Amino acid sequence: MAAPIGSAFAGQRVAISGGAGGIGRASARAFLDAGAHVLLIDPDAKGLDAAREALGTARLATWHSDIATPAACAEALDKAGGTIDALVHLAGVFERDAMDPDAHGVWDRAIAANLTNAYDMAIAFAARAERSGAARIVLTSSVAYHRGSIEYPGYAAAKGGIVSLTRSLSRRFAPGILVNAIAPGLIDTPMAAEVIAKDGEQRRRQIPLGRVGRPEEVAGVILFLCGPDSSYVTGQTITVDGGLTNT
Secondary structure, X not given: OOOOOOOOOXXXXXXXXXXXXXXXXXXXXXXXXXXXXXXXXXXXXHHHHHHHHHHOOOOEEEEEOOOOOHHHHHHHHHOOOOOEOEEEEXXXXXXXXXXXXXXXXXXXXXXXXXXXXXXXXXXXXXXXXXXXXXXXXXXXXOOHHHHOOOOOHHHHHHHHHHHHHHHHHHHHOOOOEEEEEEEEOOEOOHHHHHHHHHHHHXXXXXXXXXXXXXXXXHHHHHHHHHOHHHOOOOOOEEEEOOOHHHO
16 A cells, blocks of 8 residues: 555655756655655755745755755765765756857756756766665656757757666666656756747647646656666656647
């Protein structure tokens, strides 16, 4: 019998990078409601303050970091205060790329902040996790890895790398740690606000469900991948896009 939602993660510690973002905050709320202790990691100090105000401070800790180096990743996870049961890695950047051969910064940041830090965080987590078959890593890809992206090629490339990284780590860390990824579509978050404002109606017409997704709908998939009902799921990328990539 499944545990009641209010106790499904009781006593567990969950670290969420990119925790001040829309999906991060929705995931934190879901984990807190299920009894977990949650550590939010983010470079946005004001966003972390807003998250604390919205979520309260009971069983919630925050750490301000860009997790740009292996040492920074290790330092951030140590702020959880003990063995971590799940890492939800949502951190990333989403920048339009003019593809100027004399300006490589957007590409470099896309790979570093969407792919390299996922690798570094996973290694840091593996060194701190209880490898009992219950530990979980959830990385974040995007439908951009399916479809490509005209204006965000570095972002799409990094998110494709996340899928391969997920498959590789799921084999490397088995059976003690299950590693999966999510690939959100157009979700109503601050990161997607510019895209939604610019051509949201056109994009909605391409989505079979006819609407933009909610952060809570992605958080529900994350909880599944971190919980006991996903005990035979590893190496997978779960798309959460309202059917967009089926069209």
